[in-house]
Amino acid sequence: MSAARIAGGIVALLAGLLLGVVVVLSFTRENLVQPEVSVAGASGRGEASPVVAAEALIGRSNLLGDRVEAGQTRGVSVDTDGGGRADLVFREGVAAPGQLTSSWLTIGEKEAPILPEARRIQGISSLPYRNAASFEQPGGRTWRSLHNDQVRYGGGWIIFGVLAALGLFLFARGRVKIAEGKVGTTIKRFSATERANHWMTSSAFVVMALTGLVILYGKPLLLPLIGEAALGDLAWGSAWLHMASAVPFVIGVTMMVVFWLFHNIPTRLDWEWLKRGGGLLRDDGKNPPARKFNAGQKIVFWGVTLGGFALLASGLLLMYPFLLLGYGGMQTAQLSHAIISLLMIGLIFGHIYIGTIGMEGAFAAMWSGWVDRNWAKEHHSIWYRQMTGEVGAQEPSSAEAAPGERGP
Amino acid sequence: MARMKFLCDSDRCIECNACATACKNENEVPWGMVRRRVVTINDGNPGEKSIAISCMHCTDAPCIAVCPVSTLYQNDIGIVLHDKDTCIGCGYCFYACPFGAPQYPRDTNFGSRGKMDKCTYCAGGPEETGSQAEFEKYGRNRIAEGKLPLCAEVCSTRALLAGDGDVISDIYRERTEHRGYGSGAWGWTTAYHASDAA
Secondary structure (H helix, E strand, O other), X not given: OOHHHHHHHHHHHHHHHHHHHHHHHHOOOOXXXXXXXXXXXXXXXXXXXXXXXXXHHHHHHHOOOOOOOOEEEOOEEXXXXXXXXXXXXXXXXXXXXXXXXXXHHOOOOOOHHHOOOOXXXXXXXXXXXXXXXXXXXXXXXXXXXXXXXXXXXXXXXXXXXXXXXXXXXXXXXXXXXXXXXXXXXXXXXXXXXXXXXXXXXXXXXXXXXXXXXXXXXXXXXXXXXXXXHHHHHHHHHHHHHHHHHHHHHHHHHHHHHHHHOHHHOOOHHHHHHHHOHHHOOOOOOOOOOXXXXXXXXXXXXXXXXXXXXXXXXXXXXXXXXXXXXXXXXXXXXXXXXXXXXXXXXXXXXXXXXXXXOOEOOOHHHHXXXXXXXXXXXXXXXXXXXXXXXXXXXXXXXXXXXXXXXXXX | OOOXXXXXXXXXOOOOOHHHHHHHHHHOOOOOOOOEEEEEEOOXXXXXXXXXXXXXXXXXXXXXXXXXXXXXXXXXXXXXXXXXXXXXXXXXXXXHOOOOOOEOOOOOOOOXXXXXXXXXXXXXXXXXXXXXXXXXXHOOEOHHHOOXXXXXXXXXXXXXXXXXXXXXXXXXXXXXXXXXXXXXXXXXXXXXXXXXXX
C-alpha cells in the first residue's frame, strides 16, 4: 500500500472522528450565557458578602417607589438618606452560574401579569442616528441561535465531512496515475499571467478563509488555548487582513472570468463526463473526453466565481452596516456570507486535493504551466488534439479549433 | 440576591430626554453615541407612547453569545459589561441586540467600527474600580458606591425605574393597580425571559 493511501486513511480516520464529535455536539443544547463576575458588598466590618450587596441595592431600589417616606414604606424599611452605604466590589468567578441564569429565566407570579408580547416595535426618535427609532427587534435572538448553532456546527459538518470523504477516497482509490506513464515531453497548458492570477486569488482566498474561521470559531476553539487578550489581538488583525485580502481576491476572480469564462460554458460533453464519474474510478486512462476544462473543473469555476461574487456582495453590505438593509437584511447578509464561504472552503478542499495529491501530473499545469503529453491526452483528449493540430473527431468546435496562442 | 433590571413606565414617560442627557454627562459618552435614548411609538396618533430604552442587561444575553472575542460579559446581579481592550468592532452584538444598545465610533466597517460602547448600568468596566482608566473607558461606577444608574434616579416622573427586578416590578404593579391602567413592562419578555439556547 502506497504512502499516499496510508495518509488518506489517517486523514479519513481523524476527520471522521472530529465529524462525529461535531455531529454529537450539534444535537446538544447550546449553553445558556452564564455570569462570570460576582458582586459583593462590604458594610464596614468583616468579609465582603453578596448579601450585603443585594441589601444595599434593594434598599436603594425601594427609594424609587412612589410616596417614599422614611421608616416603613410598602412594608419595607427604607432609609431615605440615600442608601448606598456599602462599597461594592467585583470579583472574577460565580458559583453555579448556569443555575443563576435559569433562575432568572423563570417567570415569577408577580411578573407574569406585566409581561408584554415579544414583538418588533419601531417608533420615531429625535436622534439623527441609524436605528435610533427601533425599540425592540426580538429577531436578534433568532439570529444569535442561527449563527451560534446552525452555522457554526454546519461549518464543522462541511469541513470535516469533506476532509473525511477525500481521505477515504484517497485510501480506497490511491492516486490517479497517468495510465501510460509520463512520456517526458510537455505541452503548455496555462500562461504565466493565468498562473500568477490563480496564485494571487488562491493565496487571498486562504488568508480570508483562515481569518474568517478565526472570527467564527476563535471563541469556542482558540479562547481556551490562548486567552482573552491574545484572541482579541488575533481577531483584530484577522478583521483587517480579511478586509484587505478581499481586493486581490475580487480582482483575481474577475480576471478568471475574463480568461476562462468561454471555456467553462456547460455543454453536452459535461453531462457525459459527469455520468461516467469523470473516469475517476478507473485506472486504464480511458477517461471521458474533455476540452480545456472538464465538468469537474467547470463546477469549481462556477463555484468560485458565483460564490466569490456573492461573498463580495454580502461582504460589501457588511462593510456598510444598515446603509441599504435593515435588521433582517443585515442578519441575512451575515449568515449568507458565512454559509457561502463555508461551502466554498469545502469546494476548494476538493480542488486542492485533485490538483495535488489526488492526481499525478495535475499540479504542473498550474505550477510550471507545462503538462505531460500523456496526462493531457488522458484527461483533456479533445483539447490535446486541438493543441497538437490533430483534428478532433469528436464534436469539433469551430471556436476551439482555432489555434490558441497558448499552444506549444 | 438582587437581579438588576430597567423598567420604563410608558404611561409616565414625557419624552423629556433627561435620562439620555444625564447619562451622556455622567459617563462622558463620546459624540455620536448614546447609551440611552427615547423612542416614541404611534407619534401623533391615539395611543402615542414614549419609552426610554438602553441596554436592558438581558438574561441569556444574545450579545454575549455572539461576540467573537470575549468583550461582553455579565455579573451575578445581571449587569452586562464590556471590555474595550478586546473589542474588534465587528458589529455582531448590534445585530443580536433586541434593543439597539451597542454603539460604535464609526459608521462603516472597513476592518472595524471601532471599540463598541454601551450602557454599563453605571457599573464601570474591567479596569480597577473607581480608577481614572475605568472612568475614561466606561464612565462612572455608581454601583460600586451602592447607587443605581443615574438615568433612573434623575427621572422626574419616575417613569424609568432601575434596580432589583422584584422591587421595581412591585412598584410598577402597585402603581398600575392604583391608577387603574398600565401597558406593561415594555421589552421584558424579550430581555429577561426569552432563551434562544435550544
